[in-house]
Amino acid sequence: MLGFGGFLLGSISLAFYLKDVSVPVNSLMASLPIMVFASTIMLLMASVWAMRLGDGVFAAVYGLFGTFWLSFFVLVRAIVIILLTLTPLRLPSVFTLLFVVVSATLLVLFGSIEQAIDQTVNNPLNTSDPWLIYVGITTMFLFIGVGMYIFASSMHRAAGAKNLPSASR
Numbered sequence: 001m002l003g004f005g006g007f008l009l010g011s012i013s014l015a016f017y018l019k020d021v022s023v024p025v026n027s028l029m030a031s032l033p034i035m036v037f038a039s040t041i042m043l044l045m046a047s048v049w050a051m052r053l054g055d056g057v058f059a060a061v062y063g064l065f066g067t068f069w070l071s072f073f074v075l076v077r078a079i080v081i082i083l084l085t086l087t088p089l090r091l092p093s094v095f096t097l098l099f100v101v102v103s104a105t106l107l108v109l110f111g112s113i114e115q116a117i118d119q120t121v122n123n124p125l126n127t128s129d130p131w132l133i134y135v136g137i138t139t140m141f142l143f144i145g146v147g148m149y150i151f152a153s154s155m156h157r158a159a160g161a162k163n164l165p166s167a168s169r
Contacts, residue, residue, distance in 0.1 A: 001151065001154045001155060001158060002042055002045060002046040002049065003042065003043050003046030003047070003050070003058065003061070003062035003065070004147055004150055004151040004154060005042055005151065006038065006039045006040070006041070006042025006043040006045075006046065006062075006065075006066070006069075007039065007043060007062075007065050007147050008144060008147050008148060008151060009038050009039045009042065010038070010039030010040075010043075010065075010069045011039075011140065011143065011144045011147060012144055013039075014140065015137060015140045015141055015144060018109075018133065018136070018137050018140070019137055036069055036070065039065075039066070039069040040066050040067075040069045040070045042066075043062045043063070043065050043066030043069065044062070044063065044066040044067075044070075046058075046062040046066075047059045047060075047062035047063035047066055050062060057088075057090075057091065061088075061095075085099035085100055085102075085103045092166055093166045094146060094149060094150055094153075094166045095150070097146055098143060098146045098147060098150065101139055101142050101143040101146060102143050104139050105136055105139040105140050105142075105143060108132055108135050108136040108139060109132075109133070109136040109140075111132050111136075112130050112132035112133040112135075112136050115130040115131075115132050116130040116133075149164065152164065
């Protein structure tokens with residue numbers, strides 16, 4: 001539960017930053033402490049906790065997302081997250097959905113960076129909007145919703161209720 005709380009904190013902060021909801025206007029500095037410190041610390045703590053419980057799968061998932069937020073400016077982790085998408089077949093199907101949407105988001109956001117650079121270099125006088133960023137923001141809110149579902153399911157299970165559909169382990 002701690003891991004998905006950290007996952008959601010960082011993801012929502014990044015989505016709001018990309019949507020220009022931060023204060024001061026368009027400043028990464030407002031979102032950076034949340035993304036790096038809160039998310040990284042929560043996810044890495046959850047990773048260690050999962051390792052101590054002998055749950056290597058969740059230790060890997062939390063550790064990977066924790067190091068992603070730690071290395072936010074370096075998108076090399078995207079390749080590992082895409083590979084991770086291929087491995088959760090024994091986990092509940094909602095985790096596969098989460099990894100697919102996160103992978104798609106990272107690829108689209110990388111493409112939007114390439115699109116913005118291309119527009120700047122090839123058409124410096126044309127200030128057209130790099131439309132791919134909006135696709136990336138939309139898919140980011142989709143994986144935030146999936147993460148919220150997983151978090152809610154974990155809270156239900158921890159409180160003694162039945163698992164939500166597709167989120168049982």
